[in-house]
Amino acid sequence: MTKKKIDSILLKKATGYFVEEKVEEYDRENEVTKRKISKKYIPPDTAAIKAVLERSAENPLAGYTDEQLCELKKRLLEELEKINKKEAENAGKKTGSKNKMRDADV
DSSP states (O other): OOHHHHHHHHHHHHHOEEEEEEEEEEOTTSOEEEEEEEEEEEOOOHHHHHHHHHHSSOOTTTTOOHHHHHHHHHHHHHHHHHHHHHHHHHHHHHHHHHHHHHHHHO
């Protein structure tokens, strides 16, 4: 794995990200009877934040303790939660009818 790829993965884990989860139910003939697609938020990881900071050239938080990083993580998560709630509300308004169509197509 290249350094650039590792940095990219660490940054993603340090900032948090969404994953799409798909749950399908099958009947006896192995045909899909129900399908549910949802997004799940993976919050930032303290260890990844610390690793990103240690790997970066400019490291203003190098002297932070684990406790201080946890407090920073908590504050950032609260801010992200507010942002994600607003985005989810907006996405729900836009994709509400699309999700109903996906379930109906199965």
